[in-house]
Amino acid sequence: MTAVSAESGDRAASEHAPGGASPLEADAERAWARIELSRHPDRPYALDLIGRCLEDFTELHGDRQGGDDPAVVIGLARLHARPVAVVANQKGRSLEERGRRNFGMAHPEGYRKAQRLLRLAGRLQLPVLSFIDIPGAYPGVAAEERGQAWAIAQTIEAQLTLPTPYVAVVIGEGGSGGALATFLADAVLVMEHAFLTVASPETAAAILYRDAGRKRHAAAALRLEAQNLVGWGIADEVVPEPRGGAHRDWDGAARLLRPRLVHHLERLIAQGVDAARRRERYRRIDGLATPEPDAGG
Amino acid sequence: MTAVSAESGDRAASEHAPGGASPLEADAERAWARIELSRHPDRPYALDLIGRCLEDFTELHGDRQGGDDPAVVIGLARLHARPVAVVANQKGRSLEERGRRNFGMAHPEGYRKAQRLLRLAGRLQLPVLSFIDIPGAYPGVAAEERGQAWAIAQTIEAQLTLPTPYVAVVIGEGGSGGALATFLADAVLVMEHAFLTVASPETAAAILYRDAGRKRHAAAALRLEAQNLVGWGIADEVVPEPRGGAHRDWDGAARLLRPRLVHHLERLIAQGVDAARRRERYRRIDGLATPEPDAGG
């Protein structure tokens, strides 16, 4: 992984510098190369990694309210003999599957399916593993009609009240509120070429530059490198991928991922977890100039 | 209220007795007269009684998941200065309103709306008042498609985990699982001409006699008198109605009902309530020949 230094140089000043090889352009190209890796058509998707990292996986279905969103997969499995509840964003590989799974973009039923899994885990005292790989929340009329925003908000709340240990790993794209819906774990891992972003680079470019074509610049400006999430205290660890990227060697990617899942799960179980501590973690997210130690009135 | 003695006489033997005035026929007619009172088109509906018994009622809307069922009304109000959360089955009076409110028969969204009210009450520590007046769960394709049975089951569960005091009153029809969805309170009142039944008399007759026309006999056989519910330990109290029935005097009906609501609510608040005690109440429902004191293994 090549770290991109965002502090170095005045990028705005160099933006319109003559010649194509300005530092900004180089930054943008490097940032975009990473995005393309995370979206590589041969990249292992959630079920590919679940099958390689977990045992006895049994898929469950549905939100118990009238919907079963194929873009979200839930189930029961074992990790290193330990029973776990699993929730994952699932992209499709074939044309048919991509359509059926809506390119991994959940509908409201998908978020409610995740909530159902979290409730199940709480009731049966099972730790939760989450695999995140979602381009973003789905931009569609039906999703809005059925309360997509409310469903995401309720899923955020459900994560912050889950009573059991919770490990999340971003395995590809971590797009916006859709990713956050299954991200708020006690331990957050990010695969080397995966990212978390407030909006897809295309959307960000449309907003920031009023030009979706400037997605490369948006990607650079948003500093989407996995390592930054660790530096900022948002993720716990970057999980390395096989040389060149996980798409080159699924088994190898799983061999690198599995021990880190085991490590964090066992660590959390040993230290004990409660939802209040998880809420405190997300309450304390940095980002302020002058963080005041006392938030009391 | 005229009590009907079900133990007296062998009704089956007299069923085919010559002459229309057999004891069974008389039972059936009396039973049916009560059903008709509970369904009287001028009977006060939930909002009529809420407006007369409670202060500062503010209606809330929706299940927060994409539906707002007009057959179920929820809101906030005060009873005798005490804040309460309210859930009610609401029938319509005009032709338009009857259609809009689906004759008081909830769809799955209605049960989920009730669940939302129960969650709200738990979060804000508000006691709950429930007004029951539902012919039965809705027999429709869409209700089945959206998981009517699951919605009822989940609402039963929600009632049995509500952490605050809970008073229910059957004000008219209490039909089947639809009624049970908002019935499982710490104190259950039944208005004099109201009833609770496992199935509407028409449905019961269709099943028992394979003849829906024998609804009168079914009504008698099911022993739907409000007083029986008290005798059986299912309800706590029958609330008298104005002479001839509540439809003759809504204000009078409310004047009789309100103090009983206040009494039970204050009683429950004073004695303290918890969901485990409520579950115990419904766990111990009688109906067995030889109730064994010890259910342990």
Next chain:
Amino acid sequence: MGPLVAQPVEAALTGRPHPITGAPAAARTAWTCPACAAAQPLAVAREQLFVCPTCAHHARIGARQRIEHLADPDSFAEWDADLAGRDRLAFVDTRPYAERLAEAQARHRMPDALLSGAAAIGGHRVGLAAFDFSFMGGSLSAAVGERLARAAERCATLRTPFVCVTTSGGARMQEGVFSLLQMAKSVAALHTLADAHMPFISILADPTMGGSIASFAALGDVIVAEPRATIGFTGARVIAQVTHERLPADFQTSEFHHARGLIDMVVDRRQLKGRVIGLLRVLAAPGGRAGTDASAA
């Protein structure tokens, strides 16, 4: 609450006279599929668990057969063998209920429509309950509700999963509101199981209707259904009569509910035991939840 009229159980136990025809067991050496009329030697049919080898129709089987199929050999130890029901309402329709009940008890050598007990499934200790549809339509009497509740509570005490196979027309009309209240009783008892963090695996067989699916049966942590089982709150005939709606082709089948996120998996009876063992391998894994017990807040 759905039909409760007993329908012929298509695959009766051997060794007893045929429940419908009264023909002695010895006379029945062949089994004819009620769906496609293909005939099989009885021994073959039994080996195939009364799933038609020609058309895969899943015939109804009795509670004892069900237990024989799911439980490891000689592992079943019945609970509450003498817990019988009572004619609480002195109910008479076309016949006195007391007579009907006595007759069913004698014919089936069961105290009521549910058998329960301790068992092992694939070596995992569980509580196992099974409905018998041939016993008054598997309807939910007070005795059935009590047996169900005790079974769930025993599982909580013994810290074993609870597996229940439901085939039930819904409420038992002849027990009136006592039947209705079993919905609450069963859910209250299931809460004890949830409090112990023990899983409830709910298996739905043809048919599961009315009060049964609208209470305990819909609250499985995992819900499994046999193929093409009829499942729903209101029977299709009633819906068609009342609403004149056209019913979808697969209306109220297992597959219909699976597609709508209400059922986790549809499993062929011949694979059922294996799938249950797969679930138990995760849910009853030794040291699984024990590990997370340390995490209690």
Next chain:
Amino acid sequence: MGPLVAQPVEAALTGRPHPITGAPAAARTAWTCPACAAAQPLAVAREQLFVCPTCAHHARIGARQRIEHLADPDSFAEWDADLAGRDRLAFVDTRPYAERLAEAQARHRMPDALLSGAAAIGGHRVGLAAFDFSFMGGSLSAAVGERLARAAERCATLRTPFVCVTTSGGARMQEGVFSLLQMAKSVAALHTLADAHMPFISILADPTMGGSIASFAALGDVIVAEPRATIGFTGARVIAQVTHERLPADFQTSEFHHARGLIDMVVDRRQLKGRVIGLLRVLAAPGGRAGTDASAA
């Protein structure tokens, strides 16, 4: 996450230069409705709370105006007046974010897009927060999230309800994942309020989009919206571009979400304070919850 580009606030505060035209305040003696172009004397428009008397269009108003309208005179005491944001990513798009932010702070004399403080509404003590859409589109920066979180927590400590008026384009792109994580931070803080059983009244004004509606704003115990406000996760323009779907006429309006059970009530701004007082009369009733506190299990 929805557009964040600042749009002109249609009704600016008086006493300061017009934020768009820069014209001195004295020059603006009339107010022209942006929907129907009807002109009113500024004094009349202000008295009408910038709701057009001709077409009832609800113009956007600033945070200070909002607080002036809702809070009892002289009751507002601001919290965290010096809690400002920071350019955590050294972000540059077409301009450096640090410049944009400094400019907005200077122009609006606000540290960021949210004001919060203690207030009284109809005599009821509350925490009151209001977004300002003219400040970078009311977007959810780390400073806004922190102010929101602190306000909710102070309400929990002070045991007062929390009232928040949201008008927000969603995430602030320039703060990247720090903005995204404010969704989690705000929900975590709201949980503190729920733990204290204190109500959160969420008021949605035009527009409430993206990360704001998909977190805190959707989790009000009661959700109130102004008429015809645009509310949704993804902006309509993006949906139309991506899916080529035809959008319903009232798509993403308050009324659209109200009909779908996602918003409790749509209230004209001129009645808003009265309705909030009505809710507080129940939710902040003295001795209300105090009475049920005795019921803790």
